[in-house]
Each structure stands twice: as C-alpha cells, then as structure tokens.
Amino acid sequence: MAGGAEIEVVHRTLSDHLPVLAVVLPLVAAPVCVLLRKPALVRPFAIMVAWATLGISVSLLSTALGSGPIDYHVGGWAPPVGIAYRIDVVNAWVLVIVTAIASVTFPFGEGHENLDLDPSRVHLYYATLLLCLCGLLGMAATGDAFNIFVFLEVSSLSSYALIALGHKRQALRAAYSYLVMGTIGGTFFLIGVGLLFQSTGTLNIVDLSERVQPLLGSRTVVAAFAFLLVGLGIKLAIFPLHQWLPNAYTYAPAKVSAFLAATATKVGVYVLLRVLFGIFGVAFVFHTLRLEVLLLPMSLLAMFAGSLAAIAQTDIKRLLAYSSIAQIGYMTLGISFANIDGLTGSVLHLFNHALMKGGLFLVVACVNARIGSSRVQDFAGLGRAMPLTMAAFVLGGLSLIGVPATVGFVSKWYLVIGALERGWPVVALLILLSSLLAVVYVWRVLEVIYFKERPADAPEVCEVGWRMLAPTWILIGAAVYFGLRAELSSTVAIEAAKTLIGSVP
C-alpha cells in the first residue's frame, strides 16, 4: 500500500499538483509573511503569491475547458479514505475570479496607508489576507463536503479579523456581529453535512450525489438540505439573512471591503450552486421541493429592498454594500429559474459583479486616501479634482445599472432571457424595473461628484498616484472590456451552467 503510493508520487510532475497548490501556496505563504516581518519584503511576497495562484487558476480553467474535470487526491490517498479535489469548469471559473481580484487588490496603494496600520503590523495584515484567500480558494477547489466547512471557517475567521482593522470603533462591532452570524451560518452548514453523512456514509461530493438519490424522500435528507440552505444563506447574505453585510463592508478598511465584496459572497454562491445542483440535483430541488417558490420572492425582495435602501444611504460604502445585497439577489434569481440561461446569468454575474463592485470599492478607497471620508456629500466637486478616479466611478456605476457595453448588461440579458424562457415575463419586467432603482442611487452620487462645487473651505485635493489608479482601472477596464467582448466570459459561463444542470442525472 505504502509502496504503491510512493510510485504514484514519483511519476507525478508539478503540474499534476496544481489543484492543491492553488490552496496550499497562500496557506504556506501566510506564516512566511509573519517571519519576513519587513513591510518592504512582505508586500511584494504576498503580491507574488496572489499572482502565482492566478496563473495556476487560469491553467486549471483551460485544462478543465479542454479536457474535462481534473480529479486530484490529496496525499495520494484515494477517496473514500482521502480528500479529493475535483476541478471542473464551475469551480475553476470561481478560482479565476477570486485570484484575479486578489492579484489586483493586493498591490493597491501602499498597503498600510489606508488602514491606519502601524508599519510594524503590516506583515500580520498580509498574513491574514493570504489566509482569507486560502480559505476562499479551498472552498472552491475541494470536492469534500466537510473540507468546505473547514475552509469556510478559515476564510470567515480571517475576514472577521480583517474587518476589525477598520479605524472607526464601529468596525469592532461590525466584526463582532459578523462573527456571531457567520459562526451560526457555518455551524448550520456543519449540521447539514453531518445529517447527509449520517444518511449516506460519505463526504465526497460526487459519492454524495449518487448515494443521496434513493434517499431523497427521507426526512433526514430534507432537514440536511434546509440546514445547508440556511447556513449558506447567511454566508452569502440572501435577503432576510443579510443583516451582517452593510456594517461589515462599511466599517472595514476600504481595500478589505473591495476584496471581500468581490470574492467572499461569490464563493458562497458557488457553494450554494454546488449543493443545489451538484448534490441534490435539479429534479429534487426544483420539482419535488419547489425551491423557486421560496428563492424567487426572496431574490426579488433583495433586488428591490437592497436598491431602495441604497438610495437612502449617506455613506458611499454603505450604499455600495446595500447595492451588493441587490446584486446577490440577481444571482439567486438566476438560480431560481433552474434553466441554462438563468444559470448562465448567475454564473456570469459572479464574475461581472466581482469586477464592478471591486472596482467601485477601490474608487472609494482612492477617495478615502485623499479626503479621509466616504460620505456622499464629501464627494462634491471631486469630478474636477480627481477626474480619472471619478471616471472609473462613472463606468462602474453604469455597469451596476446594466447599461449596454458594460458587463452588467450581459448578465442581466441572460437573466431576462432565462425569465422569459421559464414563462415568467413579469419577472423579466421586474429585472428592468430594479435596474431603474440602480439608476437612482448611482445618479445621486454622480450628481454630487459633477454638479456640486467643492466647499470653499475644503482643502485642496489632487489625483491619487498610479499605484492606486492602476488597480482601480484594471478592474473597471475589465468591466468594460468583457462587456464589449461578452463572448469570452459567456462561453465559459454557458459551459459552467451546462455542467451544473447535468451534474446529477
């Protein structure tokens, strides 16, 4: 047995280990950051690690697209004994989204200038950031249900710590209530996994999906489904379970908000997709349990309540946070259609929303670095003082609305088609109506930026440096580029949607 395992290892090259390398690299890099200590060393090191994981993820995605799913057994132990990683188009896509956002947000700014961090603590900040990245990538890469829980907690614990870094004292309260909500969500997920394990005797997702099929009527399995759904609902801030999100994103350091808003909820949506389509299957979830009866109204409520709340906000970070709740509503809306077009819209919106919301939060981080505030009224007249930054805000805002030639349009297009195909024209109309609400909250900010004068007593403001502008414009530029060349991202998303729908016969 041991000899066989050794021979297997000898014949493997580094490229065979890519699925686990993407996760292990940031995990090992985090303690190295703590040992390096000097900000001048830690920062480039963390950035290099993020870029390396991006390279790995892109190569995994191209392999998954070209030659189908990659199965990897950690340590050479085959399931059911060992943990299996299984990379198909769906999670390779999520890996690329998360690592791309990390690669762009890690180099943003000087690292500590936005954080009020003592330079002697910068290494701990990057270590935590890398751990958060490791947890998010692990959740996406693993094919083992319990492993998802472990990585969920790794990413959650590090994000509580990152949010608590915010320089206002409310950041501590936000981190605390996120910790309480997040732990309850994680524990619910754990109960769900436990009940599934009890009825099937396996934790491997592929095995689970086969063995759970004959048991679908049992009350234990239905209870497991409910626990998983509520637990994940808290993590990805589905409408009535979103209470932790606005405060967390408002009071976290701006750079952390950008990273978390663009990645954390996306990975949550991915795990939900995996549970619904990869374990239980379309037939059970949508034909037997009729989940759309619950998911559709919740998504619509999220879209409208989130957008309406965003209109009322006086702080831009809070406005963007409420807008995130609305955008998560679009993603779950596409899931509730349970057809290829709706799912394509959802999977595409994971990527598109990550680009635009990440970009917008970075704009706020730029402004925060200059005027030390993120209140809407303090943006007055910045259109002239910081033209490049504000132009990025305009494009990001247009993308949130879903104007053609931006990514926001492409995903909404698929959602509308999905709704019509499902025979729900009213829902298609509501998607358009909720976009009008986005016009209102984006316009409110644009009006202040371009049509209000800067107060006479306000200090001079100049444009931020390229270290901040470049990451912001990479994300916003990508939001326009993938809006114009939509076929690039949508071919992957269609492939991912087909994989999801077809994963359980």
Next chain:
Amino acid sequence: MTALSMYWMAIVLMMVGLYTVIARDNLVKKIMGLNLFQVSVIMLYVSMGKVAGGTAPILDHGALPEGFVAFSNPLPHVLMLTAIVVGVATTALGLAIVVRIKEAYGTVEEDEIVAMDNALHSGEG
C-alpha cells in the same frame, strides 16, 4: 439511554446556546452561548459514530475483541477534532474583539454600545 435521547440532548443544548446568543446583551455571554451552540453539534456528530455493541476500530489480527459485534466508524470523531479547533479559534477571536470593544467603548453591554453609536449619529446629523 436510547439513541433518540442523545438527539434531544443535542437539540436542548443547541437551543440554550442560540437563545443565549439572541437574548443576552453581554457580549461575553453571547460568546458563551455560541460555544454551547457549537458543542451541541459536536455531540450530534459523536453520537452518530456510536454503534450498539461497537468498539474502537483497532485491528487485532482482523478479529473483533471479546464481547463486541462491530467496529464503530471513527470518522465523525476525527471530524469533530477539527470542529473543536474551529470552535476554539472562533472563541479566541471573539473574545479578542470583545477586549478591543471594551477598550474602545468602555463597556461590553450591547445595549449601551448601541446607545453610544446612535448618540454619535444624531450628534453628527
């Protein structure tokens, strides 16, 4: 003790924990409630691995020890070792945040903290 009584105990513990998290204003007590809540799940898992007449799966020339009819599945116990680590980490981080809240606000009572934040907001507006 029947198999079901274990589940009842887990559920009672879970609800005591959840109620403490929701109903208490003291942030330290909330963390304790959260702990109870997590411990109840550990009990749920451990009780899953228990088989009537089962023993620890230690192979002794492939034979079952005297007086036992089956080996218990050790996997739930192993999983719970990880869950215990997660619980300890959550508690440590939660308490660390509470310490910093106490430094920043001078209290660990949630109602007083909310009142302080609200007073600040109305002062600004």
